[in-house]
Amino acid sequence: MSGSFAFDASLLAEDCLTTDVAVRLRALEAADAAPMAAGLSDLDVAKNLIAVPHPYSPDDAQIFLRGPAAAPHMLCAGLTVDGAFAGCVAIDASGPSPELGYWLAKPHWGRGIMSAATRAMVDLVFSATSIDKLASGHFVDNAASASVLRRLGFRPSGMVETRSRARADPVRLVAMTLDRATWAAGRLSIDTPRLEMRPPVLADAEEIARLAADDGLPLTTASTPYVRRLDDARAFVMSAIRKRRPADASFCMRLKETGALVGGIGWKTVGPDEIELGYWLGADHRGVGLATEAARAALEAAFDATGAAAAKACCRATNSASRGVLERCGFQWAGAGFLRAQAVGGPVPVDRFTLGRDVFFSLRAWGAAAIRNGAA
C-alpha cells in the first residue's frame, strides 16, 4: 500500500470489545480532553512517544482531538477501562505504511490492558480494511512496549535514530512490522479433513450474502442472523469483528478443496461456563456431513478456548437434519420451546439441546480437529 489511506468513519461507530471484559475501544469524545491531558502529562508516558510535548495541557488535547485525531487517515480510538477513558490506540495511515501507536495512563500499566486493546485494534484494521502491513516501533529503553508488539506478532525491521519531543536527547527506535499473513496465521482457526474455518473479514461479505440469499435458509435456522443482502452481511461481519473473543466467535466455513464458502458456524457465551453453538450451510452443500464435521470441531475449539462446562444449541422443531447434527455431536434433547425468529418476525417452535463438556470429550471418537490459536 502506498500513499494516504482513508478510514471509513463507521469503523468506530460501535464499541470494539477486547479479550478483557473491562477494556473497550470506542470513538473519541470532546470530554476525553481532560483525562487525556492528565495521562499524557506524565513524563513516563510522554517520553516513550515521538510527538507528545512535555508539559502537556488540556488545550493540547483539545487541539489533537479536533485536528489530527479526526483526520480521515487516522483511526484513533479511546481506550476505556471500566467505562473511563484511560488511553489511546491509533493507526496513522498518512504515510506509506500505516502505523500503530498507543499509550496508557500509568495507573493502569502492567495488567495486560494494552495487549488486549492493541490486539482488538489490529484485528479490526486487518479484518475491516484492505491494509496489508502495519508498522510500529518502540524506543530501545521501552521494554513494555516491545513486549506488547511482539505478542501481536510484530517483528523488528530495523533501527533508526529519532527524537521524542519530551526528551532532550535523540533516542534510538526499534522499527517493527506485522503483515496480514502473519496476523492471519495467529488467529483462532479450525481445520477438519474437508473444511477450513476462519473468522470472517469484511472482504467475505459479498460471498456470505450470495450464499445466504437462499429462500429456504431463514425457514430452517433458529438463531442464525438474518442475512439476505450485502448490507446485512457487512453488518454481521462487523459485529463478529467487534465481539469479545474467544468468548464469542464466528467462522466462515470453506471447502479446502475449492476454497468455496459453504456456510458459517460460531458460538457465543450465554451464561457462566456456558456457550451456545450456531451454524448454517448453503443449500448446495447440505446432506454430505459437513455440518456435523464442522460442529464437532467447533465444539472442541469452543470448549478449549472458553473453558466452558457446557454447550447448548437449539433447532427448529421441523429441522430434522439439524437435530441429527446435534445428536451426532453428543447433544441431548432438553425440552421444547419457542424462539423469536427474525426471518418470520415471530415465535417459532424449537427443540433445545445441551451437551456437557465431559460428555463431549468422552464421546469424541472422530479424531481431534486441528485448532490454531496463536492469539490466545
Ligand SMILES: CC(C)(COP(=O)(O)OP(=O)(O)OC[C@H]1O[C@@H](n2cnc3c(N)ncnc32)[C@H](O)[C@@H]1OP(=O)(O)O)[C@@H](O)C(=O)NCCC(=O)NCCS
Ligand atoms: C507500553 C504501554 C502501552 C504498555 O501498556 P500495559 O497495559 O502496561 O501493557 P501490558 O500489561 O499489556 O504488557 C506489558 C508487557 O511488558 C512487560 N513489561 C512491563 N514493564 C516492563 C519492564 N520494565 N521491563 C520489561 N518488561 C516489562 C510486561 O511483563 C508485559 O509483558 P508480557 O505481555 O510478556 O507479560 C504502557 O506502558 C505505556 O503507555 N507506556 C508509555 C507510552 C508508550 O510507551 N507507548 C508505546 C510507544 S511505542
